[in-house]
Amino acid sequence: MSDWGWVSLTYGVVYSTLAIYTISLVRRRRRLGDGQGSP
Amino acid sequence: MSARPLDLAAIGTLVTAFVAGLVVPPDAVQGDLQRIMYVHVPSAWLAYLSFTVTLVASVAYLRVRSLRWDRLAGASAEVGVVFTGLALVTGMIWGKPVWGVWWTWDARLVLTAVMFFVYLGYLALRRSFEDPEVRAHRSAVLGVVAALQIPIVHFSVTWWRGLHQPPTVLRPDNPQIDAPLLFALLMAVTAFTVVFVALVSRRAELTAAEDAARHPDDTDATAGSAITAPIVGGRTT
Numbered sequence: 001m002s003d004w005g006w007v008s009l010t011y012g013v014v015y016s017t018l019a020i021y022t023i024s025l026v027r028r029r030r031r032l033g034d035g036q037g038s039p
Numbered sequence: 040m041s042a043r044p045l046d047l048a049a050i051g052t053l054v055t056a057f058v059a060g061l062v063v064p065p066d067a068v069q070g071d072l073q074r075i076m077y078v079h080v081p082s083a084w085l086a087y088l089s090f091t092v093t094l095v096a097s098v099a100y101l102r103v104r105s106l107r108w109d110r111l112a113g114a115s116a117e118v119g120v121v122f123t124g125l126a127l128v129t130g131m132i133w134g135k136p137v138w139g140v141w142w143t144w145d146a147r148l149v150l151t152a153v154m155f156f157v158y159l160g161y162l163a164l165r166r167s168f169e170d171p172e173v174r175a176h177r178s179a180v181l182g183v184v185a186a187l188q189i190p191i192v193h194f195s196v197t198w199w200r201g202l203h204q205p206p207t208v209l210r211p212d213n214p215q216i217d218a219p220l221l222f223a224l225l226m227a228v229t230a231f232t233v234v235f236v237a238l239v240s241r242r243a244e245l246t247a248a249e250d251a252a253r254h255p256d257d258t259d260a261t262a263g264s265a266i267t268a269p270i271v272g273g274r275t276t
Contacts, residue, residue: 003071003136010132011057014078014125018053018234021121025241032248 049230049237056230059223066220075133077223081231082126083151087189089119089235090158094189097182100175106250107243109175112182113165114242116158118235123155138202145201150192157185171250 001009056077066073096112099105130148131141142148161181168174196205216224 001136006132006136007071007074010075010078010129011060013128013132014082015053015057017121017125018238022238022241025238025245029241029245029248032245032252 043237045233045237045240049234052226052230052233056223056227059226063219063223064217069137072133072136073220075129077227079126079129079133080224081227082122082129084228085231085235086119086123086126086151086154087193088232089115089122089239090154090186090189092239093119093158093161093182094186097179097186100179101183104172104175106171106175109171109179110243110246110250111239112179113162113246114239116161116165116182117242118238120155120158120162121238122231122235123151123158127151127155143202145203146195146199147192147201147203150188150195154185154188154192157188161185169253171254 060074060077065071092115093112096108096115100108100112127148130151134143135141161178164181165174165178168177195201196203
């Protein structure tokens with residue numbers, strides 16, 4: 001694999017993981033209903 | 040749930056860091072492969088920061104017994120596990136073309152993996168108690184003890200000789216990195232820190248909502264505040 005291939009793979013892993021984790025937090029919160037509890 | 044200013048700031052700094060990491064000149068030795076540093080190093084630093092926040096919040100909980108501190112400790116630990124996992128995976132991807140192997144039994148790598156699994160255990164411990172106050176107390180103790188690993192992981196590259204390079208920026212003498220590359224790295228660290236704050240905020244809020252759903256009659260933020268004096272002879276004592 002080329003250098004840019006390794007770089008693309010790394011960036012893809014990092015940014016997609018952060019996106020998936022963020023979406024999971026938002027969806028779990030939405031499932032519980034807005035307005036319950038406070039941090 | 041709509042986007043908040045913090046979320047927009049996280050996305051904005053992340054996009055800026057992404058662009059900066061791709062447009063700065065390549066490294067003289069590693070070429071474009073060195074661009075992996077702009078996500079690997081911030082992930083590792085944010086792992087340290089996350090677990091340090093868990094330590095501080097755990098100590099605060101043990102002192103004031105407020106569940107807000109417990110939620111912050113738990114949220115930060117979970118986000119820290121995500122960043123530690125990213126540091127391990129991006130390190131492996133970087134190691135394959137540079138070192139020729141995905142994994143080697145280097146002190147930094149092994150200790151980082153141990154830290155990852157210890158905090159996974161911390162998260163498992165938090166899920167094993169139904170009562171938020173029991174959960175808060177037991178996980179706070181582990182949150183303090185587990186933090187002993189952070190300096191050991193950080194200084195492992197100077198205490199033991201291994202394949203992993205010693206510190207480049209956080210070293211006693213001047214940082215051994217060119218200004219444009221340092222700028223891109225600091226930009227990435229800033230972006231990841233904003234992302235960390237946004238994620239911890241959302242995760243702590245989710246924990247509060249989960250606690251409220253499980254214990255609808257006990258939504259006080261402070262442990263023990265719901266305990267009232269027993270009624271004796273029709274009067275509270």
